[in-house]
Amino acid sequence: MIKFEHVGLRYGIGPEVLSDITFTLEQGSFHFLCGPSGAGKSSLMTLLYLGRKCSRGQIHMMGKDTGKLKRDELAELRQKIGVVFQDFRLLPHLSAFDNAALPLRISGVSEKKIKNHVEELLDWVGLGDCMKRLPATLSGGQQQRIAVARAVIANPRLLLADEPTGNLDDETSMKLMGLFEQLNKMGTTILIATHSTQILDRLPHRRLILNQGHLDIFDPNAQSTEPPKMPEFLHA
Amino acid sequence: MIKFEHVGLRYGIGPEVLSDITFTLEQGSFHFLCGPSGAGKSSLMTLLYLGRKCSRGQIHMMGKDTGKLKRDELAELRQKIGVVFQDFRLLPHLSAFDNAALPLRISGVSEKKIKNHVEELLDWVGLGDCMKRLPATLSGGQQQRIAVARAVIANPRLLLADEPTGNLDDETSMKLMGLFEQLNKMGTTILIATHSTQILDRLPHRRLILNQGHLDIFDPNAQSTEPPKMPEFLHA
């Protein structure tokens, strides 16, 4: 599904934020992305949703070398990726409904289908009566739930979520994690960046741990609660 | 310090988001504000930092009826309040340094003093080498730390923080909570809205609990872990 080979990233002329990252995410896997603030989690996400080109190395996605794709092919690939941004990035002039409907509109789905799907999903995340409101009139958590709805509405093959529950109470958080697990069962590859010990404690998925631009993988099922750096899993 | 009397708030012609809120925060107290997403925490904060007028009831702050103050007196009062917004609200065109320096500039402190203070504080929150960068080039957690720095830089008499650690790892979160406690010891009244069970579990401060527009107060020291609604504390 996703293969990073010696990937490095620097912003402009700054230092390397990510250096020599190599890993593979298999189709249908579920991973958490952890690491202290400023470690490069969002930057890694940016590379994954093709929002930026890596400064070195190669990124393969869904069987294609992303460095060699044409603009239209890239757009097509991007349509298969759902993203929950750390800062939501809702369009301020569009209603909750229209924000969530955006990916469907971009891929040209009919308005009737859009109406059904979006209303159902927004109802489910508890925003059934906020659909016509602008993001600025919603609470932080409500905005975050729209961001999540927008990311999953088009049934993406890869779902990237950057701190998707930072503004949500525990109950809602676990509900959304349930949604992600459901999607995962239906075949979506999932990567979630999170600080929440709450979530990490409860869900036993593998973790990518970023620190100062380097990546390690840690599997809470295999080793009880020990620190990372396990060569076995890098081969698994 | 702060006295709410039967305060209600509605946005435009919508329903009441807060209804009949009555409570008192004493000078130098430390409270958490809890409640599910959409309960009205940020709205209550807005009333507290005088960003909006309540639709009914009275709000007394620092001995003054806020409904009867003139524009300049309100501005003066606002200068004594530090706010960490849920969505940071950094000015996108100003550097980290200038963002943090804003409250000092507004109250007319000399540039030399500003330089000393701001640099020291930004160093302390771990952003010593990001001072000249624009918010857009910083990670979510780094932006949040600037927002915190901006709120405390002018040594406010009241500090309001809305989910100030939502994008931060545990270590940094606890460091910031330490900063807030330190400020509290120096006499600042503090109110922090948070979902983090991590923080709530570790710090034994009183909690204001909002639910569907109503407020209850809960003291974790007095009653072990039981649900709210304790008439004794409303009189305390």
Next chain:
Amino acid sequence: MPKSPIHHHIFSIAHRKSGYDIPLHTRLGTEFLVLLIALMTYLLLLSASGSIGLGHMADKWVSGLENAMTIEIPASENAQKQAEKLAEKLPKIDYVKTARVLTQSDIGDMLSPWLGNDTSVLSDLPLPTLVSVELTKRTPATTLSIKNTVNSTAPEAIVDSHEVWLVDLLKLTNGLRVTALIVFGLILFVTSFVIAGAVRSRMAMHQRELELLHTMGATDKYISLQFIRYIFSQTTKGLGFGVLAGLMTFIFFAVFTNQSTGTLPELKMGQIDWIILASIPFLLLVIGTFTARQTVYSVLNEMP
């Protein structure tokens, strides 16, 4: 004037304008483009119709001068007779259409600004007798024949063939036409430049929205269509106002020239002229849309 957006946020329910993900239709900065396009259209219409009118006027003057000559016979006893003889003889020359002796009152009209309207004064003046000759075509042979005939019939007469005037007039009108063309081209250039600027500034304004759409897999076509549609509608609006202003000016001008004493030369337009004028808005629309398209694509290409 835009209202503070917070009011908008609170009281209104959001309506997505169909087909626009980017709020291009909001009022900020929109008036500017419409106004500018209107102004440009107006200027183009004016400069075009001015140059067309000038062309016609010049043609008329030139042909008037080219195909006309005046013969002055100084006042003398047999001036009138000589003149009448000339008026008889000259039309027999090739290409001479008519030859007419100007009456006292014709001359009186010409001189009235100088000598007052009192005709009694005029009749006392021994004015020269003038013969006005109209040609169908001016050839050297014709000119020579006329001169010869005049010399033999009225030796004292002077033939004014307007040659100096003609050259000057042609120079002037050609100069004016070139100027009008340059102005025309300049306006078109400025317009496309301004539209490119407007597109770029709108795109910079909505940078975040654009990036988001791009990230979500919107193709360049999907995004650019919204901008092109926006520029198209703004341009159309501007064109409407410009054409309206132009029409009003024409009508005003027409009424004004009808009322005037006839000293202003008339600006009669032919069918082709109207077609040229009518095609100007379309030209602008095409240029505007094309510029917008190119600009959007060039900006989008900067995104990964």
Next chain:
Amino acid sequence: MPKSPIHHHIFSIAHRKSGYDIPLHTRLGTEFLVLLIALMTYLLLLSASGSIGLGHMADKWVSGLENAMTIEIPASENAQKQAEKLAEKLPKIDYVKTARVLTQSDIGDMLSPWLGNDTSVLSDLPLPTLVSVELTKRTPATTLSIKNTVNSTAPEAIVDSHEVWLVDLLKLTNGLRVTALIVFGLILFVTSFVIAGAVRSRMAMHQRELELLHTMGATDKYISLQFIRYIFSQTTKGLGFGVLAGLMTFIFFAVFTNQSTGTLPELKMGQIDWIILASIPFLLLVIGTFTARQTVYSVLNEMP
């Protein structure tokens, strides 16, 4: 043309422009205001100098007509004698400054457009003899005395006292002056309207920043000063360009009139006129700054 801000974000280190918390100095939309103020200044200068020039011209014409009369003595044998007699007698009347018999060549100059430059023709013509009378002041008594004198000396002569012309000319010039004043006022009004609009749209654009500053306890004065300073600097820039364009036009005009054959009346400006023109930019600056102030305060007052 603004560069995509993302480049700005990545490659540059932020510099706060001293005194500005709100990024008013960024380029988006700035050109518009400067351009507009420049245009307005230019138009004001033109309309003001035009009306001043017109005033002078009209004064000159009126006083030229008012203090002049022409006496026409129809061609006859003793016309010249009568004229000379009149030129002798008339200056003795009160308020008559001079009386001069126009020579053949004076009259020839006047008639040359009609009769050609050939002086030989002119000498053959029995033109009327003209006496030009210059007055220091026109009173009914003077006019009557002149008429009587003319009647007794040259009974056939006609006195042209230009009265009809005078009334028409005064009507015309007064009309033009009122028009110029109206245009002037209109431009001022539009300018302040546009500035208010620019301030409002800028404030709407930076609504979030404004609210933040307000929330942090910035006083209305603190915030408004930034806008006023911005409008002040933009207006000054625009004024500069406008004045420059105005000066260039004046110089062009001066060169042009010097080269011309003198048919265009000269536009000589007095000291007071220059002062009036020079005060226009200051007027605009004051109006602009004041409008900005009022607008900012009225918008800020909508905040709690």
